[in-house]
Amino acid sequence: MLTDEEIRNAARDALVQASTTFRPDQVEAYQTALERETSPQGRWVLEQILKNAAVAREKRYPLCDDTGIPHVVLEVGEQVRMSGKAFQAVAEGIREGLRDLPGRPMAVRGEGLERLGQTLGMYDDPGMLEAAPFSLYWIPGNVLKITVLMLGGGPEIRGKTMCVFHRHRGENVIEEAGRWAAEAAAALGCTPCVPIIGIGRTQYEAAALQLAAALEGDFTHQSPWEAKITEMVNNTGVGPLGLGKSVTALGSFVKIGPARASGVRIVSLRLGCCFDPRRATVVLKDGGEQNEQRPINSDLSSHYRPNANKIGSGEELFCFFSAFYRPKFTSHYFGPAKNLANQPAGFLSLSTRARPGPF
Amino acid sequence: MKIKTPVLTEVVRRLKVGDRVEISGPIYTGRDAALPKLCRAIEKGELPKLGLQLEGAVIFHTAVSPAGIGPTTSNKVEIEGSIPVLSRAGVRIHLGKGALSADTAKVLQETGAVFMVTPPVTALFINNIRSRRVAAFPEDGMEALHELVVEDLPAIVAIARGESIF
Numbered sequence: 001m002l003t004d005e006e007i008r009n010a011a012r013d014a015l016v017q018a019s020t021t022f023r024p025d026q027v028e029a030y031q032t033a034l035e036r037e038t039s040p041q042g043r044w045v046l047e048q049i050l051k052n053a054a055v056a057r058e059k060r061y062p063l064c065d066d067t068g069i070p071h072v073v074l075e076v077g078e079q080v081r082m083s084g085k086a087f088q089a090v091a092e093g094i095r096e097g098l099r100d101l102p103g104r105p106m107a108v109r110g111e112g113l114e115r116l117g118q119t120l121g122m123y124d125d126p127g128m129l130e131a132a133p134f135s136l137y138w139i140p141g142n143v144l145k146i147t148v149l150m151l152g153g154g155p156e157i158r159g160k161t162m163c164v165f166h167r168h169r170g171e172n173v174i175e176e177a178g179r180w181a182a183e184a185a186a187a188l189g190c191t192p193c194v195p196i197i198g199i200g201r202t203q204y205e206a207a208a209l210q211l212a213a214a215l216e217g218d219f220t221h222q223s224p225w226e227a228k229i230t231e232m233v234n235n236t237g238v239g240p241l242g243l244g245k246s247v248t249a250l251g252s253f254v255k256i257g258p259a260r261a262s263g264v265r266i267v268s269l270r271l272g273c274c275f276d277p278r279r280a281t282v283v284l285k286d287g288g289e290q291n292e293q294r295p296i297n298s299d300l301s302s303h304y305r306p307n308a309n310k311i312g313s314g315e316e317l318f319c320f321f322s323a324f325y326r327p328k329f330t331s332h333y334f335g336p337a338k339n340l341a342n343q344p345a346g347f348l349s350l351s352t353r354a355r356p357g358p359f
Numbered sequence: 360m361k362i363k364t365p366v367l368t369e370v371v372r373r374l375k376v377g378d379r380v381e382i383s384g385p386i387y388t389g390r391d392a393a394l395p396k397l398c399r400a401i402e403k404g405e406l407p408k409l410g411l412q413l414e415g416a417v418i419f420h421t422a423v424s425p426a427g428i429g430p431t432t433s434n435k436v437e438i439e440g441s442i443p444v445l446s447r448a449g450v451r452i453h454l455g456k457g458a459l460s461a462d463t464a465k466v467l468q469e470t471g472a473v474f475m476v477t478p479p480v481t482a483l484f485i486n487n488i489r490s491r492r493v494a495a496f497p498e499d500g501m502e503a504l505h506e507l508v509v510e511d512l513p514a515i516v517a518i519a520r521g522e523s524i525f
């Protein structure tokens with residue numbers, strides 16, 4: 001059985017990892033972007049971002065001072081046993097992670113209109129920042145995967161969730177989302193951007209799918225429609241930090257969910273910034289003899305994970321991870337499983353807890 | 360090109376759009392909350408009370424939090440709106456991100472000031488900071504006007520001599 005302490009530590013470590021470390025597919029995307037960018041000023045920006053990633057990784061500093069709002073995705077294996085307090089343990093881990101990082105202290109004081117108007121200021125404690133409501137998915141096996149994504153504020157200002165008429169042509173939906181991203185790219189400032197898009201049946205589902213797109217997205221595996229959106233944004237010529245020319249979008253992540261018999265699709269766009277997606281996963285295995293001898297019945301589990309059209313579904317991740325598991329409880333840091341072969345040595349090691357803050 | 364603060368007028372005059380610079384010495388920070396207050400203090404003749412040295416100064420549009428520093432968008436009303444008053448008061452380099460209006464570019468040219476941009480590379484900036492202190496408006500917390508002593512802070516000239524990179 002997974003203990004609350006293991007779960008808390010895993011959430012904490014995932015938060016710090018997500019906030020401080022570029023994944024291998026991100027580094028690869030920037031290296032490719034450097035080769036493609038024709039503007040010397042644009043190349044300079046890309047080089048600074050890569051240098052920043054190297055320092056952030058080495059010293060465990062935040063990649064950006066807008067450390068973002070924590071978003072948690074829990075993928076629960078059908079054989080995993082944990083207490084009803086596991087969700088509180090995740091929340092505690094998030095609080096600890098924000099204090100360790102440290103996150104920007106940006107939780108707003110007060111209730112109701114005071115909170116809306118920010119009239120009472122902010123809490124000094126970075127740990128007061130609540131995570132967004134958790135997303136929960138069922139997966140096979142005996143692992144709990146805790147993913148933390150840190151969502152900065154600029155991309156929220158440039159995003160939107162709205163209906164799009166498909167007019168019986170899927171490309172119309174993709175092209176409309178591409179136009180939204182292209183129109184907002186210049187105002188984002190922190191380019192190259194990453195359009196992150198969920199398409200579903202309701203406003204809620206589309207937004208949840210947008211987070212799923214960020215969860216699964218991989219710069220080295222781009223679908224034709226992701227490539228199309230990237231091309232549309234790159235045609236703007238905004239370039240890194242708005243200095244021109246070639247690389248305005250590093251890539252795009254699109255998650256197409258279920259569709260309703262209707263003339264509209266609901267599209268949710270987050271125009272991710274140059275650090276998106278800040279994401280890390282810690283995998284906990286509920287191993288031990290008891291679990292292996294007495295598999296837990298999964299009949300009561302509900303399985304909904306809209307992963308039909310994407311490389312790197314939860315199931316594939318599980319299969320890949322399982323080869324690495326030790327027989328007892330352990331936790332590792334993983335980027336997306338499909339990139340694991342490219343990860344530099346040390347990527348799987350646990351983070352160092354005791355480290356000085358930036359200031 | 361390496362630039363020491365306070366910046367000499369002739370150094371700023373030589374800068375052109377696209378120049379890459381590294382700034383060393385004391386700089387000020389300020390954004391939406393502090394910059395309008397600073398402008399009001401200047402207009403009321405209360406700058407000496409604040410003890411700030413704006414002649415040849417650099418103002419970086421950023422908060423200063425335990426998470427570090429990083430440029431905020433400079434074309435927000437309170438920030439871009441402060442540039443004319445601050446430039447006339449001696450500020451020579453405004454550092455942030457995002458495009459500014461043609462009117463602001465004109466004011467910068469008239470006052471011999473420039474606008475520079477820098478990516479939000481917080482981890483690099485932490486390595487560039489030698490010291491920090493709150494210089495004015497402590498009530499604004501992380502948005503207070505801070506004085507940072509920096510070494511080789513990277514930036515690129517975006518608006519100078521009436522020309523804009525955007």
